[in-house]
Amino acid sequence: MRTLTIEPLTKEAFAPFGDVIETDGSDHFMINNGSTMRFHKLATVETAKPEDNAIISIFRADAQDMPLTVSMLERHPLGSQAFIPLLGNPFLIVVAPLGDEPVSGLVRAFVTNGRQGINYHRGVWHHPVLTIEKRDDFLVVDRSGTGNNCDEHFFKEDERLILAPHQ
Ligand SMILES: NC(=O)N[C@@H](O)C(=O)O
Numbered sequence: 001m002r003t004l005t006i007e008p009l010t011k012e013a014f015a016p017f018g019d020v021i022e023t024d025g026s027d028h029f030m031i032n033n034g035s036t037m038r039f040h041k042l043a044t045v046e047t048a049k050p051e052d053n054a055i056i057s058i059f060r061a062d063a064q065d066m067p068l069t070v071s072m073l074e075r076h077p078l079g080s081q082a083f084i085p086l087l088g089n090p091f092l093i094v095v096a097p098l099g100d101e102p103v104s105g106l107v108r109a110f111v112t113n114g115r116q117g118i119n120y121h122r123g124v125w126h127h128p129v130l131t132i133e134k135r136d137d138f139l140v141v142d143r144s145g146t147g148n149n150c151d152e153h154f155f156k157e158d159e160r161l162i163l164a165p166h167q
């Protein structure tokens with residue numbers, strides 16, 4: 001099984017999968033009579049149907065045992081999904097490009113710097129949220145509506161991957 005190289009998250013590297021929600025290197029303008037910087041439209045919420053809603057939730061996630069065998073990825077065909085850390089901790093991301101199924105050889109892993117969130121574009125394959133902390137809180141912005149919005153793909157045994165952040 002391939003051990004994933006964990007890359008530092010950057011807008012450029014993550015561009016095929018979604019947006020990086022961060023102030024570093026992001027355009028901004030002043031509002032509120034010069035007292036506030038607005039880092040504007042860092043990402044957009046994608047939905048599929050006119051009656052869909054974009055909703056805001058909090059995920060309180062517990063850490064997976066590491067090293068982790070990445071045996072599955074999921075995607076949301078009807079909308080985007082954003083994770084913004086509420087406690088300033090780095091977290092891990094595992095993604096694969098759009099397609100009918102994730103391609104094991106194209107799976108990539110990233111680690112955030114604690115000041116970054118991400119927005120998975122609609123249909124991007126990703127692992128369910130992966131904390132580094134024992135428990136961590138995330139603000140999640142995603143789509144609510146009718147229909148199935150979560151496809152799961154389970155890799156064949158020889159396609160599984162290893163995520164080893166503490167090596
Ligand atoms: N199932 C759910 O809402 N969470 C996943 O989509 C995830 O990416 O963690």
Ligand code: NI
Nearest residue numbers: 074076081128
């Ligand atoms: Ni998801």
